[in-house]
Amino acid sequence: MISAQQVVDAALAEAKRLGKADETIVLVTDRADASLRWANNSMTTNGESVTRHTTVISIVRRGEQAHVGSVRSSEVDPATIPDLVGKSQAAALAAPQARDAAPLVSGDGAPEDWDDPVPGTGAEVFGEVASALAARGFRGADQLFGFARHEVETTFLASSNGLRRRYTQPTGSVEINGKRDGASAWVGTSTADFDDVPVDSMLEQLSTRLGWAQRSVELPPGRYETILPPSAVSDLLIYLWWTMEGRAAQEGRTALSAPGGGTRVGERLTELPLTLYSDPFADRLACTPFAAASRSTETVSVFDNGLDIARVDWIRDGVINALAYPRAAAAEFGAPVTVSADNLLMTGGTASLADMVASTERGLLLTTLWYIREVDPAVLLLTGLTRDGVYLIEDGRVTAAVNNFRFNESPLDLLTRATEAGAADYTLPREWGDYVTRVRMPPLRIPDFHMSSVSQAQ
Amino acid sequence: MPHYGRGVTAQRQVDSDFLELPRRELADAALSAAKAAGASHADLRIHAITTETVQMRDGALESAVVNREIGLAVRVIVDGTWGFASHAELHPDVAAATARRAVRVAQTLKPLNAERIELAPEPVYPDATWVSDYRIDPFEVGSADKIEVLGEYSGRLLAADGVDHVSAGLNAVKEQTFYADTFGSSITQQRVRIMPVLQAVTVDAAAGTFDTMRTLAPPTARGWEVLAGDDVWNWSDELAQIPTLLAEKVKAPSVTPRPTDLVIDPTNLWLTIHESIGHATEYDRAIGYEAAYAGTSFATPDKLGKMRYGSPVMNVTADRTVEYGLATVGYDDEGVAAQSWDLVRDGIFVGYQLDRVFAPRLGVARSNGCSYADSPHHVPIQRMANVSLQPGTEDLTTDDLIARVEDGIYIVGDKSWSIDMQRYNFQFTGQRFFRIRNGRLDGQLRDVAYQATTTDFWGSMEAVGGPSTWRLGGAFNCGKAQPGQVAAVSHGCPSALFRGVNVLNTQTEAGR
Numbered sequence: 001m002i003s004a005q006q007v008v009d010a011a012l013a014e015a016k017r018l019g020k021a022d023e024t025i026v027l028v029t030d031r032a033d034a035s036l037r038w039a040n041n042s043m044t045t046n047g048e049s050v051t052r053h054t055t056v057i058s059i060v061r062r063g064e065q066a067h068v069g070s071v072r073s074s075e076v077d078p079a080t081i082p083d084l085v086g087k088s089q090a091a092a093l094a095a096p097q098a099r100d101a102a103p104l105v106s107g108d109g110a111p112e113d114w115d116d117p118v119p120g121t122g123a124e125v126f127g128e129v130a131s132a133l134a135a136r137g138f139r140g141a142d143q144l145f146g147f148a149r150h151e152v153e154t155t156f157l158a159s160s161n162g163l164r165r166r167y168t169q170p171t172g173s174v175e176i177n178g179k180r181d182g183a184s185a186w187v188g189t190s191t192a193d194f195d196d197v198p199v200d201s202m203l204e205q206l207s208t209r210l211g212w213a214q215r216s217v218e219l220p221p222g223r224y225e226t227i228l229p230p231s232a233v234s235d236l237l238i239y240l241w242w243t244m245e246g247r248a249a250q251e252g253r254t255a256l257s258a259p260g261g262g263t264r265v266g267e268r269l270t271e272l273p274l275t276l277y278s279d280p281f282a283d284r285l286a287c288t289p290f291a292a293a294s295r296s297t298e299t300v301s302v303f304d305n306g307l308d309i310a311r312v313d314w315i316r317d318g319v320i321n322a323l324a325y326p327r328a329a330a331a332e333f334g335a336p337v338t339v340s341a342d343n344l345l346m347t348g349g350t351a352s353l354a355d356m357v358a359s360t361e362r363g364l365l366l367t368t369l370w371y372i373r374e375v376d377p378a379v380l381l382l383t384g385l386t387r388d389g390v391y392l393i394e395d396g397r398v399t400a401a402v403n404n405f406r407f408n409e410s411p412l413d414l415l416t417r418a419t420e421a422g423a424a425d426y427t428l429p430r431e432w433g434d435y436v437t438r439v440r441m442p443p444l445r446i447p448d449f450h451m452s453s454v455s456q457a458q
Numbered sequence: 459m460p461h462y463g464r465g466v467t468a469q470r471q472v473d474s475d476f477l478e479l480p481r482r483e484l485a486d487a488a489l490s491a492a493k494a495a496g497a498s499h500a501d502l503r504i505h506a507i508t509t510e511t512v513q514m515r516d517g518a519l520e521s522a523v524v525n526r527e528i529g530l531a532v533r534v535i536v537d538g539t540w541g542f543a544s545h546a547e548l549h550p551d552v553a554a555a556t557a558r559r560a561v562r563v564a565q566t567l568k569p570l571n572a573e574r575i576e577l578a579p580e581p582v583y584p585d586a587t588w589v590s591d592y593r594i595d596p597f598e599v600g601s602a603d604k605i606e607v608l609g610e611y612s613g614r615l616l617a618a619d620g621v622d623h624v625s626a627g628l629n630a631v632k633e634q635t636f637y638a639d640t641f642g643s644s645i646t647q648q649r650v651r652i653m654p655v656l657q658a659v660t661v662d663a664a665a666g667t668f669d670t671m672r673t674l675a676p677p678t679a680r681g682w683e684v685l686a687g688d689d690v691w692n693w694s695d696e697l698a699q700i701p702t703l704l705a706e707k708v709k710a711p712s713v714t715p716r717p718t719d720l721v722i723d724p725t726n727l728w729l730t731i732h733e734s735i736g737h738a739t740e741y742d743r744a745i746g747y748e749a750a751y752a753g754t755s756f757a758t759p760d761k762l763g764k765m766r767y768g769s770p771v772m773n774v775t776a777d778r779t780v781e782y783g784l785a786t787v788g789y790d791d792e793g794v795a796a797q798s799w800d801l802v803r804d805g806i807f808v809g810y811q812l813d814r815v816f817a818p819r820l821g822v823a824r825s826n827g828c829s830y831a832d833s834p835h836h837v838p839i840q841r842m843a844n845v846s847l848q849p850g851t852e853d854l855t856t857d858d859l860i861a862r863v864e865d866g867i868y869i870v871g872d873k874s875w876s877i878d879m880q881r882y883n884f885q886f887t888g889q890r891f892f893r894i895r896n897g898r899l900d901g902q903l904r905d906v907a908y909q910a911t912t913t914d915f916w917g918s919m920e921a922v923g924g925p926s927t928w929r930l931g932g933a934f935n936c937g938k939a940q941p942g943q944v945a946a947v948s949h950g951c952p953s954a955l956f957r958g959v960n961v962l963n964t965q966t967e968a969g970r
Contacts, residue, residue, distance in 0.1 A: 001547050033835065035941055039747045042572035045939075046563055047542030049835035051529065072525040076546045091522065094602040096609075099518045123563055134570055145750035147940040177750035186750070251623060252661035252668050259666030295511070295521035302521075370753075371876040375887060375907060378667045381968040383885050383907075385878045406876070406883050406909070408967035434942040452967060453909055453960075457753070457880035 001076050004028040004052065005115060008158045010081045011056055015160065018082075020089040021058035021069075023104055024160040025305050027294055029053045031153040032120035036130065039145045041138040048122050052076050055294040056085050057302050058092035059104070066101035067092050068302060072294050098303075100296050100328040105306035107163025114156075114166055121152045121170075125194045129174060132199035137176070140203075142210060146176040150194060155292050163306045167288045169342075173428055173437050174199070177388060178206040183213030183401055184458050186368055186388035188231065188428035190437040192284075209367070209389050213401035217392050219454075221405060225363035226449035227356050227393070228414075230427035230441040232369045234344065236411040237276060237441065238432045239372060239382060241344050244314055245298040246323035250333050255380035255412060256323065263323060269415045270318040273347065274442075279311035280341035284426060285438040287342040300339060301326035309341050315415070348421040348442020356422050356443055358396040364449070365391040365398060368430035369407075380410045385455055387430065404458075405451035420445035470589045472648045476506060476634045481646070484553045485638035488532045491554035493640065495561040497534035497541075499577060501639035502557075503791060504530050504548065505834035507631065508597060512604050514626040517612040522601050529834030532557040536564035538574035542837040578817035578825045580794050582642040588788025590649035591781065592681030596630035599682045604628055607685050608656075611697055615658045618701030620708075622668075623659040628652070628685070629677075629934060631946070635791070643793040651784055651946055652684050653677035653934050658700050660708055669904075671704040672889055673697075674725045674871050676931045677946065679782045703890060703902070710902035713891070718961040719866030720908065721859045721953060726888045727847070728931025728949035729872040734912040735767075735774055736845040736949065738881035739801045740828075741810040741820060752938045753879030756912070757807055759820065765807040768916025771850060774802035776811055776843040778827055783844040784932045784946035785830075791838040794827035801845065805916075813840040832943040839939050846930075846950035853924030856953040861897040862921065867906060867961065868892040868899060872931070874907070885909040887964065907962040918959060923952035 002010075007028050015024035033049045055072040069091025073084050129148050137144045150172040157165040174197050175188035187202040187209075228236070249256040249263040256264045280289040291307040293300040304326050313321045322338050330337040357365060367389030375381040383406060390402040422443040429436055485502045492500035506528040513520040530553055531544040541564025545556045596604075608626040615624045630652045638644040657672040675684070675691045684690045722730070737755070742748060744755040757765065767774075777798035778787050787796055792814045801809040810820060813829040830841035860868055871889025878884070891906040892899045910918075932948035 001552075033941070036567070037940055038570070039749060040573070040745075043539070043567045043570040044573075044747060045540060045542065045837045045839065046567055047544070047837055048559060048563060049529075049544040051544075051546050051835055068522075070521070070523045072523060074527045074529060074546055077548070087524065091524070091601055094600060095522060096519050096602075096605060099515070099520065123566060130567075130570060138570065138572070143746070145746060147750060149941060175750060179749070184749075252663050252666070253623060253659055257661075257666050257668070259664065261663045295513075295523045297513075297521065298515075370879055373874050373876045375874045375885075376905075376964050376968060378669070379968050379970070381964060383874065383876045383967075385876070385883070387879055404878065406878070406885060408885075408962075408964070410968060413969065434937075434940075450967070450969065452885075452962070453883060455878040455880075455883035456756070456911065457878040457882050 002078050004030045004118060004156050007054055007081065008156050010078060011085055012158060012160055014082050014085040018086060018089055021092055022061045023059040025057040025302065026158045027055040027292060028156045029153055030118045031151060033151045034121050034123045034125060035149040036126050037147050041144050054084065056088040058088040060092045065097040067095040068098045069095055070295055070302065100301040100303055100326055102301065102303040102327045104159055104161055104303060105163055107159060107161060107306065109162060110164035111166055114164055118154045119152050119168055121150045125150045129197055129199055136200065136203055143179045144176060148174045155288065157292050157306055159306065165290050165306050169288055171437055173433060175428060176202055176206060178210055180210040182458055183210050184388045185209035188430065190426065190428045212391050212398050215400040217400040217402050219402050221451045221453045223448040223450055226446045227360065227363060227365045228444045228446060229353060229366060230425050230443055231430050232366050233441040233444050234427055234429040234439045235369045235372055235431040236414060237346065238344060238429060238436050240380065240411040241314060243380060244323045246325040246333060246335055247298050247329045249323055255378060264320050265323060266319065268319045269315065269412065270418060272418060272421050273317050274315060274415065274421055275313055275317060275347045276315040277311055277313045277345055278341040278343055279345065280309050282343055282345055285343045285440060287438055291339050299324040301328060303327065304339060307339060309339050312338050312340055343438035344436065345440040346424060346442060348424040351422040353422055353443050356420065356445060357393055357398065360393045360396060363393045364402060365393055370431055372431045375408060380412050381408060382410065383408050404455040406453045406455055407450055408452045409450050414446055417446055417448065418444045419447050472587060472589055472634065472646055479504060479548060481636045483550045484530060484548060485644065487550035488553040488557040489638065489640050492532060492534045492557040492561060495558050497536050497561055499535040499640055500557060501533050501637065502530060502553065503834065504636040506634040510596065510630045512608060512628040514608050514612055516623055517609050517616060519605055522605060527833060530556065531834050532560045533837060534560045534564055535575050536561055537568055539564045539568045539571040540575055544835040575815055576818050577814040578823065580814065580825065583645055583789065583793060584642055586645040586789065588647045590679050590786065592650045594682035594686065596650065596652055596682040597632055611656055611693060614697045615656065615700060620660050620705045621658045621701050622661040624656060626656045628654050637791065637793055639793055645789045645793060647788055649679060649787065650681050651677060651679045652681065654685055658704055660704055669704065669708050671700050671707060672871065677784060677934050679784050679786055706902050707904055710904045712905045712965055713903045713961060713963050715961055715963040715966060717958040719863045720956045720959050721856065721863060721866065721868045721894065722956065723870040723953055724927065724929035724931060724951045725871045726869045727951045727954060729875050730886055731845060731847055731949045731951055732933065733875060733877040734881055734884055735801065736842045738912065739810055740840055740842065741812050741816045742840045748938065751940050756880045756882055761807055763808055766805055767802045767807045767913060768805045769919045770805045771922050772802050772805045772916055772919055773848040774845060775799065775848060776801050776845050778843050780844045780948065780950065782930060783948040785842060785844045785948060790827040790829040791831050792825065792829040794825045794829065797826050799826055811840060811843055816840060830945055832945055836941060836943050839943065841938065841945045842936060842947045844948045847922065847952065849925045849928045849952040850922040853926055854921060856923055856927050859921060859923055859953055859955040860894055860899065862955060863894045864896060866894040867903060868894055882911050884912065905964045907964050909960050909962055915956065915959060918956045919954050920957050921955045923954065927952040
């Protein structure tokens with residue numbers, strides 16, 4: 001297998017030789033994956049993989065108009081590169097004009113690490129996790145289920161005008177589900193390199209939560225004072241983040257569209273000093289600091305490939321502050337160019353989750369949320385389930401486990417009604433963890449969280 | 459009973475570029491290396507997935523991308539433990555090295571494996587070939603032609619009063635596999651599927667709100683013929699009707715939440731079947747293999763053959779054979795031939811979906827062929843067959859069912875869906891809700907969701923429509939497993955009548 005850098009050079013050279021496109025962007029991602037999965041205290045499906053994806057984006061300019069062809073392949077035989085480039089150029093020649101046309105991002109040559117070898121990963125990265133599971137987890141009385149994964153993906157971005165960018169993105173997570181006497185609990189964490197996974201303390205936390213379920217209480221549907229822990233908050237706010245599309249809001253198609261036209265940017269949601277943001281240089285959550293897209297959407301444009309990504313405050317001190325705009329959409333609507341990094345953080349207060357429980361007279365403490373889906377996009381009403389631990393708080397301490405519920409809530413409304421935010425912490429989204437692992441969120445206190453019905457699920 | 463919708467006749471050949479891959483050399487290299495390294499069983503899968511996605515907004519192109527994914531996967535059993543490895547490079551040396559990596563994974567994890575893997579026997583299929591039935595290969599139609607059709611369809615909607623925006627999307631897939639195992643099977647397959655969607659949006663700028671209505675054309679294992687004219691789907695009628703239906707919906711009264719009699723159209727009911735029957739009857743879920751992620755099931759093995767799942771008119775089959783079914787194949791990803799079987803018979807839970815590992819765990823002699831991996835880089839797992847509700851023996855029409863309802867709702871088209879991790883509590887919405895008064899439709903309602911517990915819901919099914927109402931719905935994006943895998947699956951069903959289902963008002967649920 002030739003190197004990714006050689007693929008970049010070969011594709012650009014072939015594009016120049018064929019000469020049917022005015023500009024060419026090449027994206028090559030080399031990725032190594034390893035995963036462990038277990039159920040009923042036994043390993044189940046585990047493996048390793050090595051993949052490469054090459055995207056050739058051809059741009060044909062006709063006056064002010066631009067036409068794009070994008071072809072992507074995981075074939076690694078260098079003999080397939082001419083065909084890939086040829087198909088990309090043919091697609092661009094046949095395509096109608098792109099609505100997001102913009103000049104390409106200029107480049108000033110390759111970064112110092114351009115020619116460095118591509119790092120990988122393998123099952124050996126799980127050594128300590130597997131050892132801890134073997135020593136404590138699988139031999140215990142509880143039934144354990146779970147998953148650990150590690151991905152290392154290196155992206156090479158190059159264009160015919162000299163742009164060269166490279167970034168290696170490690171992504172990892174560990175989640176453990178424990179079951180005891182019909183009760184179920186969950187812990188999870190994200191990690192970049194598996195040097196910092198506290199399996200022993202995760203198992204202790206799991207055991208504590210399963211212990212809380214020794215007493216159980218049945219509660220009916222209704223509105224309850226509820227403490228949402230960071231994982232649950234993240235799953236709700238990730239959905240909000242995904243709907244922060246500038247064009248859609250400007251055109252009246254989202255819950256962030258304003259009555260009378262325009263958007264809700266500038267509207268105060270809460271008096272709490274909450275700032276929701278993305279930042280490629282966030283501590284422990286660093287991620288790709290430039291745009292790298294194989295296709296255009298309402299939030300990214302292939303013309304913006306290579307564009308520096310800066311911190312974006314989506315909500316600043318409780319006020320809706322920004323929506324996503326690629327350069328062309330920003331120019332069309334007179335809005336600032338806003339491209340999101342692949343992480344989401346929210347500031348919070350100072351109280352720990354334990355402090356918030358201690359200051360609760362009667363309420364519910366959730367663990368995670370599941371099967372979150374949009375019911376009404378006009379108000380961003382979401383439905384979903386509580387999962388793996390709903391606990392009753394009485395007089396400042398957890399006294400029992402409660403049945404699960406189906407909820408119907410809008411994250412916009414929840415931010416408006418939240419009465420307290422605790423200290424932000426790194427967390428793993430349960431529902432959206434397949435897509436988003438770099439998250440830091442505070443717990444939130446909602447005085448009247450709407451539990452629409454009871455779920456019999458354990 | 460006979461299963462409605464059976465029968466696939468392959469009329470095509472596997473594409474030459476896939477046949478020209480060094481399939482035998484790769485298989486020989488991988489399987490011999492695995493055996494030499496200590497594997498008691500090994501299988502090789504060469505998997506190519508070509509996808510074309512086109513997305514348009516208001517008739518303008520947003521993106522059009524062709525993606526080809528290809529690689530090889532080796533799965534081994536070493537001393538009763540699974541090992542898996544994959545690689546992007548299709549070279550015999552790489553295939554052999556990948557097999558040795560898979561063996562190493564199994565050896566490393568053996569001390570943590572408490573459940574010894576055994577595979578159910580299956581006849582050997584040497585040199586088998588299977589191709590799905592489609593008329594026009596979507597990858598022989600240029601992107602520009604696809605964009606032109608979607609643009610023209612978008613234009614019809616945009617030209618109508620009250621339609622402010624239109625999104626149009628197309629997803630076409632060709633999936634090719636070569637499977638070989640140490641039992642001696644070697645199977646080459648090719649299948650095609652396509653999913654078109656158009657959605658109209660009407661905006662009330664003054665109020666800062668909007669509403670939508672989407673086409674009902676289901677994803678299907680057919681080719682470009684789905685979009686090329688009205689032969690397969692009547693686009694002319696539907697695109698002409700949507701603006702009027704959307705305008706009526708916006709002005710419709712908001713529903714009163716209460717227990718309500720429902721006639722549910724196949725365009726909506728397929729998704730309820732998927733979530734509350736399809737996933738609930740997956741054996742791997744029932745015994746905990748998905749407990750940390752997709753969830754488990756209330757339909758546990760101790761209830762097999764005993765539990766009442768629904769009313770006596772409920773008969774549900776699983777199959778990998780139905781014509782144009784998205785989960786229809788000749789053989790699964792463990793070399794098991796496609797089959798058809800019962801999951802629910804006369805309302806009683808009688809069957810599971812299985813692969814070659816889970817069949818012996820359940821005490822069944824043969825797998826029913828539900829193994830699938832969505833990528834050369836993912837391990838095959840038990841995935842869903844086409845799970846379908848059978849029509850009634852009496853050929854009741856949808857109008858016949860509506861005529862039985864004094865005060866209720868006829869629900870058409872799917873939209874929002876959610877179900878809990880044991881498949882008890884669900885909530886669905888839809889595209890169109892028509893009020894039923896005295897046995898007739900009487901305008902639309904809005905803000906409708908229905909919420910129920912699975913067995914209560916299916917127990918309330920009073921009647922099913924006849925074969926004339928049976929339609930195949932489905933999805934491209936059924937998610938399961940970690941690392942996450944997606945699978946395409948179809949669900950056939952007739953219209954059906956349900957009594958006293960809990961209907962919610964979504965505005966009330968939102969606190970408005």
